[in-house]
Amino acid sequence: MAINWFPGHMHKARKEIKKVMPQMDLIIEVVDARIPFSSENPLVPSLRGDTPLIKVLNKRDLADPVITEQWLAWLERERGVRAVTLTHNQRQEALGILKLAEEMTPGHDRQKSALRVMILGIPNVGKSTLINTLAGRPAAKTGNEPAVTRAQQAIKLPDNVLLYDTPGFLWPKLSPVQCGYRLAVTGAIRSAVLDFEDVALFEADYLIAHYPELVVNRYGLDETPVDGLALMDAIAVKRRFLGRGGVPDLHKVSEVLLNELRAGTLGRISLETPDMVEQELVEAQA
Ligand code: GDP
Structure with missing residues (x-):
């Protein structure tokens, strides 16, 4: 399968993330609940090091609830990862993720410094939608087309939380081969590629x-x-x-x-x- 993910973009995103990662207190990785494995970014585990991670299985409304439960259990059991589900327009639930972030960073004193949270994920999983939901206003561009480019930005949230958007373009994994097809089926990668x-x-x-x-x-x-x-x-x-x-x-x-x-x-x-x-x-x- 010939898919070219523009090595230049990949290199740039890796460098950017590596640079800002030490300043982050917690990572939220957003994936598509219909394809929680195929929509991961392959770099996140190595780049995040020991930084706490919450995985958000977004677009829950589109996914099979029985299988979503299987994924939550699998992620916890096999990866030891905290995972939650989400769907758009659920502000209270989205804010609950920040509560969880607070619980997962017990050593951090928010009176003294902001809790820095970075939202990572491949295009089209719903990162901007989540950022806007958390901000309670349009703070990030959203779009149906993958790879809407955006500048690195920090968004101030109540309770001294600073939210950072994914720097640059994070690509999905395309192996095993089924991953590429699933990403194309959901619209995460342009159908023209396949x-x-x-x-x-x-x-x-x-x-x-x-x-x-x-x-x-x-x-x-x-x-x-x-x-x-x-x-x-x-x-x-x-x-x-x-x-x-x-x-x-x-x-x-x-x-x-x-x-x-x-x-x-x-x-x-x-x-x-x-x-x-x-x-x-x-x-x-x-
Ligand atoms: P980003 O590229 O990761 O920032 O993704 P966007 O936030 O731009 O979302 C991509 C598309 O998915 C948009 O059309 C959103 O309206 C849609 N979307 C985001 N979250 C959800 C969700 O929970 N459910 C459904 N059905 N669509 C969603």
Whole structure:
């Protein structure tokens, strides 16, 4: 899979983070609850050293709640990491993360100096949205497109907390290969990087294997298709996405599948489980 993450950006972000990390009291890493493993930044564990970390599984509203619970338990058990879930527009809950930050930095006296918290994460996981929620005002740019660039900024919050945005562009991990596809399915990386219809087929295969009832209901199918391609054909027929000679228009079907998953129209769907990822890691090493 040929994905170029612009080594220049990567090098710059690494340098920036390394520079500011010693001044930070705590890191909040935001990931997408539907893909808590694929949406991690591979550098965070080594860059943060001993700095306390809270992992925020954001976009909980879009993820399968049963699988999200599995991830919370896995992160605690396998990584020893404090993890919480979140969804946008939940200010009290978001402020609760800062309370947790206070508990996790018992040696810090906020009367004397500000608690410096840095929000890290790959593009499109909801960092700016969280920053704005915490600030109670638009303090960071948000956007649907990945990699909205922003200058390094510190935002003053009540109770002497200083919030720092991710400096530069943090890339996701793209190995094992499934990670890249999952990131593309959720829209975290531009679909143009991978073939659009391949990404939709990856999603379709996954849906048939893990959420067949959701697609059967959503598209009003009479029976469960045997695989992703059969699902795409069935949607083409149902929605009349047919070209000349009745050939299924897979591009249109791909658009529908990807847009509806991203918007949550299909239901709450997680794209990876701890068991799945553990197995893929073993296979990738074999
Ligand atoms: P950033 O690139 O990490 O700063 O991500 P943004 O804050 O710009 O968010 C990317 C997109 O995800 C935007 O369209 C947000 O509205 C959306 N978003 C953020 N948080 C949530 C959430 O909890 N649930 C859902 N459904 N969408 C969210």
